[in-house]
Amino acid sequence: MNAIFAIAQKDLRLLFRDRGNMFFTFGFPVLLAIFFGFVFGGEGATSKMDLALVNESSSELAAGIAKDLRADSSFEVIVMPTRESAIDLVRAGKVTAAVVLPVTLEDGIEGLFNGSGIPIEAIVDPARRAEAGLIQGKLNELAFRQLPKLFGNISQSAKLFDGARKSLSEAKNLDPTQRLAANALIFASEQFMKSLPQEADTSEPDASAKAWSPVNVSINELPARKGAPRSSFDVSIPQGIVWGLAGCISAFAAGVVSERARGTLDRLRLAPITRTDLLAGKGLACFIAALLVQGLLVALAVVAFGSNVAQPFMVAVACIASAFAFSGLAMLVAGIARTEAEANGAGRGAILILAMIGGGTIPLFFMPPFMRSLSNASPFRWTVTAIEGPFWRDTPLSEQWFPLMVLFVIGIVGFFIGSRAVGRPFSR
Amino acid sequence: MLALRDIRKSFGAVVAVDGLSFEVGAGEVFGLLGPNGAGKSTAIAIATGLLTPDSGSVDLLGLGSPSSPAVRMHLGLAPQEITLYDDLTARENLTFFARLYGVRDIAARVDELLTLVELSERAKDRVSTFSGGMKRRLNLAAALVHDPQLLLLDEPTAGVDPQSRNRILELVRGLAASGKSIVYTTHYMEEAAKICDRVGIVDRGRMLEVGSVAELLARHGKDTDLETVFLTLTGRSLRE
Secondary structure, three states: OHHHHHHHHHHHHHHHOOHHHHHHHHHHHHHHHHHHHHHOOOOOOOOOEEEEEEEOOOOHHHHHHHHHHHHOOOEEEEEOOOHHHHHHHHHOOOOOEEEEEOHHHHHHHHHHHOOOOOOOEEEEOHHHHHHHHHHHHHHHHHHHHHHHHHHHOHHHHHHHHHHHHHHHHHOOOOOHHHHHHHHHHHHHHHHHHHHOOOOOOOOOOOHHHHOOOOOOOOOOOOOOOOOOOOOHHHHHHHHHHHHHHHHHHHHHHHHHHHHHHHOHHHHHHHOOOOHHHHHHHHHHHHHHHHHHHHHHHHHHHHHHHOOOOOOHHHHHHHHHHHHHHHHHHHHHHHHHOOOHHHHHHHHHHHHHHHHHHHHHOOOHHHOOHHHHHHHOOOHHHHHHHHHHHHHHHOOOHHHOHHHHHHHHHHHHHHHHHHHHHHHOOOOO | OEEEEEEEEEEOOEEEEEEEEEEEOOOOEEEEEOOOOOOHHHHHHHHHOOOOOOEEEEEEOOOOOOOOHHHHOOEEEEOOOOOOOOOOEHHHHHHHHHHHOOOOOHHHHHHHHHHHOOOHHHOOOEHHHOOHHHHHHHHHHHHHOOOOOEEEEEOOOOOOOHHHHHHHHHHHHHHHHOOOEEEEEEOOHHHHHHHOOEEEEEEOOEEEEEEOHHHHHHHHOOOOOHHHHHHHHHOOOOOO
16 A cells, blocks of 8 residues: 555655646636636626715715715725726726716705705716616615715704705705795604714714614525526536546646656566556546545635535545546556647547546537537546536435446546556556 | 576667677676677666566576565666756755665764765755766766665766776776775776776677786786787777
């Protein structure tokens, strides 16, 4: 066993010291999974809408709205100095909309009682009309959130009530009873506000602010629909795994061929170990590397992209089966390739094609029927199927055994044929 | 110690070894000389068990064929190629091979070998940074890691500077003096004359002559040298 671990440790050390192989085994699959995640609509639950914000007002109200807007998880806010510069960003497509808090924003407070409201301007590209409604609703919410602060501030509320009285006195269509009742309402409200304890810092929308909200809107995400990806990353992570395994095969197959060409394999064969030991050592290194890259990608999906693994234990089983299959395949490629050039050229080319048709570039369920049939010939397809099932499809166990069996058979056949590579004699 | 008897080996239509026989005794340095393509490396591969002969037999230490891992334990090979891992350090290379052979006190053995080949100061450097001579010395150390009784050295001084060559030759003599048997292939006749107790001149897979250098010179005239004998036996035509 010590010899097997020695060979595995040596091969992993050589892998980790080869920057090219490290990139294609670990770096490239992660980048690819993230890239495809965004391409396939990764702007789901976790992404933000870009907004340009121009604050022309020096009022506390404007500062409060700007602060809340920046803190809102729905938006990525870029503060711009002028309206024109913000509009330029919209035209260039760099932001979805420009939000302008005008100089007249504070004057609009008086309009709270006459229906004109607080003026906030949003400039949206016509092509982004769909997002305009969301922005409008969000700005309403943010402006409304400032009201508790306004009413909670003595000087601000006094100004508000003065404005209200002025509007009432100027109103012409009210009968005396209505006028009296309205005056009484304003007076009662003013007294109520004065009776409240004053906050030293009213900038935070704290618990007291909540009491002023007429509605309490809570946003709850729907649980993931069974059998459907929760986000595009659920789909792109298995794709990344495909490329990680492709990197493993390429690196280890080329490594075995290189050892054979350089003669180090003969030195290993000369050691008092069996061919099985040698094959097991090399296979173990590839197996560990394949598990590492799969573990890295699954962890990335869960930690960074909020994927909710449906059946964690079966995902682990699928990863083990895939690692076994592709360790065997690495030996198979090493057995078929006779020279380093063949392993690096034709070998890698064949792996790329199999990875592409096996779901590495286009998800299997996007493929037309004939492509999906073709993909059955690719071992990568069975890895994708084996991992997607427990990862997000939540398929019953009775449907998971077949791809797992295919992977185990691929591994056994690969090791069997690949043993010829290890046993191939001196190339004299 | 090592006996090859009537070995034949063909690769397709090409006969690489054709009835080759020789024996190597304990503490003896046996030079296997021959032009390119004479069958030396094939004979070495058969002697180590890496190749199976079409006919004939190999016996190591009276234990039988080296195709058995237990028998192979007693032989060490320094192939013609530098069979080391460039991205591992000198110490990591030797430690790896020591683990394969189940060496007990690996650290001490590796230190001993690094001192022997004068690479202690470069122990932590990757092999890729070594000169040709340093690689050759480490290649030899890797063959010695399990302290074998029979050592097969296939052109161990090819492409090295005179200093490294001299050091390798000293090492070979020292190993023979300690009782190890050595099969040594080379193209350098003066090397063979200097360190080999006996030489065998091989061409086209056949053993042309075997004996001590003095015996060979006596057979071909006192005023001649080993290179002239070699050229007389193998011919002056260029080989592929």
